[in-house]
Amino acid sequence: MVKACVCGAAGGIGQPLSLLLKLNPLVTELALYDVVNALGVAADLSHIASPAQVTGYLPPDNGAERALEGSDIVIIPAGVPRKPGMTRDDLFVCINAGICATLAQAIATACPKAFILVISNPVNSTVPVFAEVLKKAGVFDPKKLFGVTHLDIVRASTFVSAVVGKPAEASGYTVPVIGGHAGVTILPLLSQSKPAIPSDILADKEKRDALVYRIQFGGDEVVKAKDGAGSATLSMAQAGAEFAKFVLEAAFGGKSKVVQAYVYLGADSGGAAVQKEIGTELEYFSVPIELGSSGIEKILSLGKLDEYEQGLLGAAVKELGPSIEKGATFQPSPPKL
Ligand SMILES: NC(=O)c1ccc[n+]([C@@H]2O[C@H](COP(=O)([O-])OP(=O)(O)OC[C@H]3O[C@@H](n4cnc5c(N)ncnc54)[C@H](O)[C@@H]3O)[C@@H](O)[C@H]2O)c1
Known part of the structure; x- marks a missing residue:
């Protein structure tokens, strides 16, 4: 029996x-929470013939707590998305940090024992917000808190296939992406792609710059195309559901998996080794992790970065520090009486 809860489900x-989770055979109970329309979405999904029993909750009568009660995994896309011209950081200031602290x-x-998957932006800061609130409550388990950066990996693999000129499905490129989840903090390790990217593409600076830029700022393509109607939703839902599937399969299906996610580096002794590799004491970083029955089984080495990637690392680290600090020191304003 696995209970999943989506916060921001409408x-x-x-x-x-929520639709993709309803179709995941491992999920037997699916609770949907939102400040609007959660009951409608739940009623709609409940007509699909799959094992998960779906229920919807709104804020009255402690709706959030009732939705979350006993959940094994909580996935959080609650908040507001970007409009053209906004950075992910602008969202923190406007509202998302407060929403994350409340959730x-x-x-x-x-x-308190659930796996927590944070999608709400800016992930670089909202994950530290979660960690601090959980620490204060005495229930922080760093092995179970994940900033979902999986869309960056999906994008990297898709865009590499396009440059190489092969359909993504057939070529099956997998490109690790580390760092964070905003602009230059997104660090695609093209040199570690499997299968390897043809060396003439990696050696061509102009081609490589363009590919890296597209991976780092791919989200902007969607924001611009939606022209005020939000940011990536469908690709993010697919990436989020896939990442949730990996976590659930490792926890409840005995299948361990190596993925990348934005995590607290103190979650495992491998985190200290990563801090040495990146040459800073940043507390959060998107790293390769091995998933197991209790979440992060191991934080793995970043592997060898080539000279180009070492250059990107400097810019990523510089921007990540203040973003982490902003999240870790966020003080939710007291509720208005
Ligand atoms: N991690 C990533 O790769 C990634 C990618 C795309 C978008 N995002 C982020 O995901 C978030 C959601 O994006 P979206 O396009 O679905 O936005 P959206 O506005 O369409 O949906 C957000 C939902 O959250 C709900 N909500 C607001 N306050 C809430 C609260 N206190 N409790 C519960 N629900 C609440 C809203 O009612 C709304 O239904 C944004 O912050 C966006 O930037 C992250």
């Missing part, structure tokens, strides 16, 4: 993500 990401508190009360 949104652009939340709805297709973290509800998780601490209702399902």
Whole structure:
């Protein structure tokens, strides 16, 4: 029996993500929470013939806690998305940090042992917000807190296939992406792609610059094309559901898996080795992790970065420090009486 809860389930990401979770055979109970329309989305999904029993919750009568109660995994795309001209950081200032702090508190009360997958942006700061609230509540398990950066890996693999000139499905490129989840903090390790990217592409600076830029700023393509109607939702839902599937399969299906996610480096002794590799004491970084029955089984080495990637690392680290600090020191304003 596996209970999954989606917070922000009626949104652009939340709805297709909830649909994909409803179709995951490992999920037997699916609770949908949102400040609007969660009951409608739940009623709609409940007509699909798959094992998960779907229920919807709105804020009245401690709706968040009731939705979260006993959840094994919580996936959070709650908040507001970007509009053209906005950075992910602008979202933190406007509203998302407060939403994340409130949801973290509800998780601490209702399902402190759940795997927590944070999609709400800016991930570089919202994950530290979650960690701090959970620490204060005395229930922080760093092995179970993940900033979802999986869309960056999906994009990298797709865009590499396009440059190489082979269909993504057939070529099956897998490109590790480390660092963070915003602009230059997104660090694609093209040199570690499997299968290897043809060396003439990697050696061509102009081609490589363009490919790296597209991976780092691919989200902007969607924001621009949607022209004010939000950011990536369908690709994010697919990436989020896939990442949730990996976590669930490792936890409940005995299948371990190596993925990348933005995590607290203190979660495993491998985190200290990564800090040495990146030459800083940043507390959070998107790293390769081995998933197991209790979440992060191991934090793995970043592997060898080539000279080009070493250059990208400097810029990523510089931007990540202040973003982490902003999340870790965020003080939710007291509720208005
Ligand atoms: N991690 C990533 O790779 C990635 C990719 C794309 C978007 N995002 C982020 O995901 C978030 C959601 O994007 P979206 O396009 O689905 O936005 P959206 O506005 O369509 O949906 C957000 C939903 O959250 C709900 N919500 C607001 N406050 C809430 C609260 N306190 N509790 C529960 N639900 C609440 C809203 O009612 C809405 O239904 C944004 O922050 C966006 O930037 C992350």
